[in-house]
Amino acid sequence: MPGDGALPRHALDGAASRPLGFYLHVPYCATRCGYCDFNTYTATELRGSGGALASRENYAEVLVDEVRLARKVLGDDPRPVETVFVGGGTPTLLPAADLGRMLAAIREEFGLAPGAEVTTEANPESVDPEYLAGLRDAGFTRVSFGMQSARRHVLQVLDRTHTPGRPEACVAEARAAGFDHVNLDLIYGTPGESDEDWLASLDAAIGAGPDHVSAYALIVEEGTQLARRIRRGEVPMTDDDVHADRYLMAEERLSAAGFSWYEVSNWATAESGRCRHNELYWTGADWWGAGPGAHSHVGGVRWWNVKHPGAYAQALAEGRTPGAGRELLGAEDRRVERILLELRLSQGCPLDLLAEQGAAAAARAVDDGLLEPGPYAGGRAVLTLRGRLLADAVVRDLVD
Structure with a gap:
């Protein structure tokens, strides 16, 4: 990976015909969910490990530095940004003004296309009406809440801290704040979840009134707390046949409620409700991933950043790319x-x-x-x- 992050000249060939998006990674979580293997950190995990270089308090400034680096690397590429997706971690642990500052940097350096989609993920317990109104005022157009389940005992297995009913209330609060596009994320196949539990979760999600639902089979990743619990026999292993049955339930319930699938794990009530940022990934367009561990792709060049927030911030402070490595994709x-x-x-x-x-x-x-x-x-x-x-x-x- 060149120290300045420079791309091969061919990477921008034909770029005008490809959409450009930004993914902004916020690596902070209040607690670690037992099934999660994403590049995230709690305050305890960062303490004494160099994480202060990219603490929650100064993180927006650090990430803005990478947006400015992206402008230098992409040079005179005239494309405005069509989609922005802020993920994590829990982006909404940062003040809404910080997320707005990160978005403003993209707007200033690249410009946003007319009708650009701007999404942030949010945990239900990390937002309130005032916070959501702040996001909307900053230019966010879409919010995605991690609901996972409507059943308390299922949430406990997943180590989710929100209470049942809170995600549904968040949808109403987001609508009141002016968001036309709201997603609820669901997980099926959690150990101890019954068919009745899953149907209750689907019905609760549909009843909340989002225009998009994502439903993912639980994948038990090695190294997670959930994997260790299964190995010790504390909870049963997930079952592929159960996953298939639950998927069919999701398709039936969501279709009956007016949702149509547009990707294997994603349903929307209309084309306007689809996640355009994810469609950009699935169709091989261009995106810059900013933040620790974020991945990028431009014109057949794929690269990824160093994972630790401290190392990430240090690289940018020294005027270097935070990129850890890259590969050139052949035909x-x-x-x-x-x-x-x-x-x-x-x-x-x-x-x-x-x-x-x-x-x-x-x-x-x-x-x-x-x-x-x-x-x-x-x-x-x-x-x-x-x-x-x-x-x-x-x-x-x-x-x-």
Whole structure:
């Protein structure tokens, strides 16, 4: 990784035809959830480890330095930013004014496209009506709340600290603050969760009135507290068959309520409610990821930042890129990635991306009820409902 973060000259070839987005990572959490393996830190974990260089109090200033670095690296690239997504961690542990300062730096350095989507994630217990109004005034257009479950005992297994009912109240508060677009994140397959629990969570989420719902199967990552609890036999291991049943429940309930899937784990009530920033990832556009551990992609160049907030802040203070490494994606890499990502979308991926063996596998997948026959005849591979349940296996066959 060059010390100044410079990109190969070819990275911006054809850039005018690709959207540009920003991901801003806020690595702070009040407590660590038992299932989480994201690059996040509690105050205790940062104490005495150099984390003071990028403490919550000065973090916005540090991240703004990387936005300014991005302007230097991208040079005279004229594209305004079309999407901004602030994730974490818990971004809303920072004052709303700090999130606004970070957004203002992007606006000043790059400009925001008309109708730009600006999202922040939020934990339900970390916001109130005044905070949400501050976000809206700063230019945020969308907020995503981590609901996970409506059942207290499920939240306890996940080490979530909010009380049941609080996420639904947050949706109402966000609407009152002027947010047209609100997402609720759900997790299914938590040890101890029953079908009734999951249906109750779906009904609570739908009843809150968001225009977007994300539902993810719980993945037990090595090194997490939940993985250790399962290994000790304190809670049962998750079950793939249960995951499949819960996904079908989600599809049925959400479809009946007017939501349509547009990506395997995401549903929206209208096209305007889709997360455009995530669509930017799934379609291979360009984004700059700012913050510790954030990943970026511009024109077939992918890079990632150092993970620790102290090392991240130190690099920027010394005028160096915080990038830890990068890779240049060749034509074959990009073809495979397009299949991996675009197949998960409701419009699917073009069949002309497939090699000979992958094309034969696609024909078999139609016969097996995994791909829709109509779109296949029109030159696209689109997953059926059954195909969505087996998406990873279908992808493996198609990339051969």
